[in-house]
Amino acid sequence: MITKAMKQGLSFAFVMAFLVGCSSTDTKTDDADTGANGGGVTTGTADGGNLGSSDGSQDGMQDLETVIYFDFDQAVLQPDARTLLMAHAEQLRGSNASVRLEGHADERGSREYNMALGERRANAVRDFLVLQGVNRSNLEVISYGEERPLSLGSGESSWSKNRRVEIDY
């Protein structure tokens, strides 16, 4: 019995290690990808995300990635963003939780235009969630434009992280 339990423990540890290994590999890959297309969904909320996802999918409000990324001067949701937002909608449907959608832009171009662009991005996320059945009155949109960058620094690796909407539960 003891041996069996130990075996189970060992195999669990092995699975965990494997999962963690996968996660960190993913993180690296995504970081590299962000340089090319801004589609990465890693930084910002990566802490705890790895542990949470290996735990399963029970209550999980905090488990989902909460940052949606965009292309330069665009407010169009990319396919991976839609997938993620479907999962958020699943959680939010029928819930009374109020959620703040914070739109952001990278530092390029003019500040007030970026303020409007950030709002466009947050509106795109809101509209998608509403289409998925989320109560619109629970969703608050605010744009910070380029005033609150996630990554300080000038270059596509920073810019791609800053063109985002943060879903703030």
Next chain:
Amino acid sequence: MRIFVALMLSLCALTARAQLTIEITQGVDNPTRIAVVPMGWSGSSPLPEDVSSIISANLERSGQFDSVPRTSMLSFPSKESDVFYRDWRVMGTEFLLVGNIEERGGRYYATYSLFDVLGQRKVISNGKVDGGAGQLRDVAHHISDKVYEKITGIRGAFSTQILYVEAFQGTNQPDNFRLMLADADGARPRMLLESNEPLLSPAWSPDGRQVAYVSFETSRPAIFLQSLATGQREQLTNFTGLNGAPAFSPDGNKLAMVLSKDGNPEIYTLDLRTRQFTRVTNHYAIDTEPSWTADGKGVVFTSNRGGKPQIYQVTLASGRVERLTFDGEYNARGRVSLDGNTLVMVHQRNGVFHIAAQDLTTGTLRILTETNLDESPTIAPNGAMLLYATRFGGKGILAAVSLDAGTKYRLPSKQGDVREPSWSPFFN
């Protein structure tokens, strides 16, 4: 109230540390050579400010002057009878400024004369200006204005001021934003407002007495009006969505702005007397960054209604909209010069963001800056230079360029990211 206490506490410390310094990077090919002789002064202690150096620096910063170093001067005349034209002609001096300062009852009285060395004649005779103990820099700026105007025929803007935003953002501390006011040369910075939430888009009223800006202090963007003399503030807007980009009409009666309360970012005007809002644009695209035409009859604004941001003009009486920019895929935040002839803007070319100027008669667009990530152009009230924000050495700084692109200088800050300059009107 908390803000004012912070303001008072920080004022002294800031003045010493945070000053913007000037680095001239380009001047005109044949600058006028002027000698600014140290002002005569018979006080027992040195003058609190080196008035002559401030004048020299002002004139050099315009790019149109080259000043004779003190060490090259053969004499230091402070009145006409001591001026020997040949002393100055031999070193190629074209103009000579001499003067004298006296102190009576805590007030400084300056007398100055400007000589045309080649023509051997006096072109300003015994000009006079006086100021209180803290106003020697103002005295220097006043004399600079008079000299500049006499020689170039263009009104000097050295006595004007600038607003800008200073931001401190990093991983180890909460964000800190400051609305700053300084002389046009970056000296004497004063903090008007400090907040942990973003501050942006400062704008001057045309009488130079009030500023409007956007503050996120209520956790949402809102437009505020603040008196410079009293510090008294008033929140003008509190709508859902964007409340941004305030711009005073030339007569000071209206404020143009962007609001997205109806779903889309649209241009509105607020009549400051009746407090009536009037919607100006009506389009599902982004309309933002309003700026008044010189005659106050129209507003230029940024819109992506054609797919990419471009600058448009709306005539307020008719609502007719006309596109102004066609060169390039990103033109934004236009500002029209006071003479109505030039539109300056943020312009993207080959992925790089520059400041560009478009001749509104011919439509010709010219890139003025060689830096990258340039934004927020603001034209001096005399139309000679514009200030803008850019990045240099990994920090946000202010830089200036003449509208003919012949003169360039930077105003790096010792601390924080400096951005969003707004050049004041003339104060008198």
